Amino acid sequence: MAQQELGQWRDLAQLREEIDQLDQQLQTLLNQRAQCAQQVAQVKTATEGEDTQFYRPEREAQVLRRIMERNTGPLSNEEMARLFREVMSACLALERPIKVAYLGPEGTFTQQAALKHFGHSAICLPMAAIDEVFREVEAGSVDYGVVPIENSTEGVISHTLDSFMDSGLQISGEVVLRIHQHLLLGENTRPDKISTIYSHASSLAQCRKWIDAHYPGVERVPMPSNAEAARKVCGEWHSAAIAGDMAAQLYGLKKHAENIEDTPDNATRFLIIGRHTTPASGEDKTSLMLSMRNQPGALYQLLEVFNRHQVDMTRIESRPSRSGAWNYVFFIDCTGHQQEPRIQTMLAELGERAAEMKVLGSYPKGVL
Numbered sequence: 001m002a003q004q005e006l007g008q009w010r011d012l013a014q015l016r017e018e019i020d021q022l023d024q025q026l027q028t029l030l031n032q033r034a035q036c037a038q039q040v041a042q043v044k045t046a047t048e049g050e051d052t053q054f055y056r057p058e059r060e061a062q063v064l065r066r067i068m069e070r071n072t073g074p075l076s077n078e079e080m081a082r083l084f085r086e087v088m089s090a091c092l093a094l095e096r097p098i099k100v101a102y103l104g105p106e107g108t109f110t111q112q113a114a115l116k117h118f119g120h121s122a123i124c125l126p127m128a129a130i131d132e133v134f135r136e137v138e139a140g141s142v143d144y145g146v147v148p149i150e151n152s153t154e155g156v157i158s159h160t161l162d163s164f165m166d167s168g169l170q171i172s173g174e175v176v177l178r179i180h181q182h183l184l185l186g187e188n189t190r191p192d193k194i195s196t197i198y199s200h201a202s203s204l205a206q207c208r209k210w211i212d213a214h215y216p217g218v219e220r221v222p223m224p225s226n227a228e229a230a231r232k233v234c235g236e237w238h239s240a241a242i243a244g245d246m247a248a249q250l251y252g253l254k255k256h257a258e259n260i261e262d263t264p265d266n267a268t269r270f271l272i273i274g275r276h277t278t279p280a281s282g283e284d285k286t287s288l289m290l291s292m293r294n295q296p297g298a299l300y301q302l303l304e305v306f307n308r309h310q311v312d313m314t315r316i317e318s319r320p321s322r323s324g325a326w327n328y329v330f331f332i333d334c335t336g337h338q339q340e341p342r343i344q345t346m347l348a349e350l351g352e353r354a355a356e357m358k359v360l361g362s363y364p365k366g367v368l
């Protein structure tokens with residue numbers, strides 16, 4: 001063997017030894033961190049008693065933000081935060097495992113969002129509908145729920161907004177997920193024999209131009225979820241599903257065409273709903289629901305308050321109110337936390353002008 005080659009082998013062995021030593025240190029440190037979390041749980045139980053909140057969204061957001069700020073690479077900020085996300089998830093599970101309901105079935109983007117936000121140590125349970133997620137959280141059989149709220153291509157998910165009208169739940173977080181859609185086929189399906197494409201209506205819309213270009217004559221059949229679409233094509237020879245990676249893996253389908261969404265920055269925003277308010281994390285958002293008396297200039301009167309207090313409104317949606325024809329409810333997101341004096345003053349003024357107002361929650365801006 002050439003001298004140079006031998007040298008390379010020795011280097012590899014040395015490098016691996018170094019990796020082994022680093023892994024050992026990491027392992028020791030991870031267990032030290034886990035012990036710390038166990039002690040945090042004891043302190044919380046001793047000081048807060050029965051209603052102890054083990055999961056602390058504001059603290060997790062601060063930890064992740066700091067990790068990203070001080071990161072020097074070569075691992076990217078997102079990769080580093082993702083690793084620490086899992087470390088915190090495992091530490092929280094030692095304190096008390098957290099139960100999370102999401103809009104199922106298994107394999108949906110909402111499941112992916114739940115895992116991105118809570119990590120893989122959370123117990124995630126699929127629900128058949130958005131209302132069911134709300135109900136499970138309200139009933140206390142789970143700690144939190146994850147529901148989709150808006151897609152960058154398709155707009156708002158009105159079912160989720162409507163569910164807030166009848167609910168006393170609080171928003172405690174948000175997750176934004178880049179959505180990549182794929183055309184998925186069963187093992188024996190021939191791509192040139194496809195007569196039907198199944199997917200959720202919103203995913204069919206996100207890929208409309210791609211389908212027009214590649215499968216113009218094919219029937220598009222909306223399904224309750226992408227995962228359901230993937231499950232259906234497993235046993236069919238002449239059909240395809242549009243869904244994401246999780247559904248492809250879960251049902252063993254092959255990706256015939258990848259990333260077929262019409263807009264490359266296609267993303268969906270999800271909300272975390274719970275029964276508790278969340279303290280300020282330093283970079284927060286507040287969501288409100290307001291209904292105005294049906295009179296000229298009503299919307300202007302509302303917007304004027306935001307403008308005067310220099311509060312940045314990041315979203316406004318309107319939905320027909322259930323209390324009468326042609327009355328509208330506005331869903332508004334703004335930056336800031338309801339504990340901040342500036343936001344408190346603004347909320348008090350809005351409350352005077354609105355026929356009804358409900359603060360849906362203040363929560364950390366999405367980190368990951």
Ligand SMILES: O=C(O)C(=O)C[C@]1(C(=O)O)C=C[C@@H](O)C=C1
Nearest residue numbers: 040054055056059060088091092
């Ligand atoms: O700081 C806390 O309150 C903890 O419980 C520790 C910890 C962590 O692992 O850093 C774990 C769970 C909480 O959601 C937040 C942070």
